Amino acid sequence: MSSLSILRPDLLTIGNRSYRINPSSLPGLESTNTQQHQVYREEEEADYYTNNFDDGNNDDDDDEPSCKPQQQRSTKESEAKTQTVHKEQPPVEDDDTIDFLAKENMYVCEMDIASAFYGVLIGKNAENKHKLESETNAQIVFPRRDEIGTVKIRSRTKANVQSARTRIEIIIDRSRQMQPFTHFLSIPICQSSSSINLKQKYEEFKKSVLEQCSDERGITNELFQQVNKLHLTIGTLVLLSKSEINYIKETLQECTKTLLKTIMLTDKERFIVQLKGLEFMNDDPGFVDVLYAKVQLVDQTNSNRLQNFLDRLNEELVNTGLMKQKFDRIKLHVTLMNSLLRKDDTGILEAQKTTRGRVKNQERESFDAKKVLRLFGQFDFGQIELNELHLSIMHEPDRQTGYYGCETKILLKPIN
CATH class of the missing domain: 3.30.1370.10 (K Homology domain, type 1)
Incomplete structure (x- = not known):
């Protein structure tokens, strides 16, 4: 040494x-083995799941006081x-x-x-x-x-x-x-009455892409996310007991209350975003697995409010030890097309993730997005108000709303 x-x-x-x-x-x-779970397919996870743990390594300050409830110890992995x-x-x-x-x-x-x-x-x-x-x-x-x-x-x-x-x-x-994710923190895009126009724009985008780009490699109807499932993903969690779920719910309530008080200073402030423009996850537009809409906050005073709110919330949840941090900053995006959806149109996959994030018997088939980006790279889906933050359940879709099952909902509005 x-x-x-x-x-x-x-x-x-x-x-x-x-x-x-x-x-x-x-x-x-x-x-160690674990039971098989049904897992929500997070678009930023490159590969998915097998039944057994894999040997080997997992490849994977703020001056403000912590706002999470002090009820459970957490560990940070070296x-x-x-x-x-x-x-x-x-x-x-x-x-x-x-x-x-x-x-x-x-x-x-x-x-x-x-x-x-x-x-x-x-x-x-x-x-x-x-x-x-x-x-x-x-x-x-x-x-x-x-x-x-x-x-x-x-x-x-x-x-x-x-x-x-x-x-x-x-x-x-x-x-x-090494456990498969069980929950994820999300902000629904098309679950409010104000989302009618955005839904219409998305269906228009989907129809136009299929009409004008269906001759491109891999472009099929199955790639598109269901309109009622469009969302922003904040992070993924492993919650394996009622007490862990309740702890995260309490943490969310405390943190959002504290953060919204400091970020939304007046009763008139809202998180209103515009979905405009397309981007993709990898560096080759000819071999794309995930295509998403860019998210911009409509706020002339402070365009970083939403980003700051989500980054601070993510930090607090990572500190609980129940959510794994993937990036220092949350990537604001709404997934529109995902190659994983070819095999399961619900966006839910019964499988497990290995420690190295490798896939066994679940290979993705990329698609050629060059023409889509050329024709629709600046497509404007319109504006939408972000109303709610959900602790979503990965393996329990809500059949009434068409969205994912929910443990708890938090209103994204000013706190009096």
Whole structure:
């Protein structure tokens, strides 16, 4: 190890604590399987899903105070995926989440953990569980198969309980990165009464492209997104229990309330956007997988309000540990054509994502968009007011609205 790496070691932050990263390996992640899920196909994900986890690496400040509720610890994964905390004891500090049972002379902590993570924590023949208990000098008790409850950590010292809890949090964080997405944060485009004109413009665009560009390679009706599903994607999440869903819902409520108060200063302010112009995801217009409409905020005073709002919200959700950050800034766009839609016109795919983002038995067929861009590159879809922010469910479409199922909705209007 170089002197520089000793002076500036990698750090792992959990809650308000930071730990030095030492070489080690987490137990049993390579052999863990998950159940298959139906997954919303996010257009920015290049490849999709298989049944088993893959060995190998995942390729994948603001001065304002945090606005999320302080109810759940979060972990930030180190860039070194094959390293974790080892032989590091967290400081013994006041911690009201750890109780002392005087009669048993024992410290006890309860963790609300989604049952999807029990397998990786226990391991084959309970090997992972025994290793954790041995290395932390703590007892870890899981609910029985037919029970719903918390995971309990017990030890004679508070430091041992804290150490075991930290190790469990790290394992869960790494395992979560390899789970398929279950929810996504979205802003519907065509779910309000003011969207009639935009719907008509989109149908006009679709008809014109099919009439004038159908002779181009790969241009078919199946490429186009359903008009009722048009949306802005803010981020994707892995939520595996009711408590995780409720935590994100509460975080969204608190954060949006705080942010909207600072961004929308008067009752008349709204997020009104214009969809005009086309762009594509890759660098070759002859081999395109995703074609989208550019989004511009109609606001002469401060054209960055929407961007700032979404970036701040994204930052807070990433800090929960339940949403993975892909980019520093949200890319404002509305997907119009997607090659993944050839195989599933609902935009939902039953499959799973590998740790490397590779696809097995699910190959995309690109399309030639050169003529579409030449003829319709400046197409104006019109203006629309963004009314709601949805925590959308990836595998449950709403049959009444034609949009995606929803856990919660938040109005994007000034807060009095």
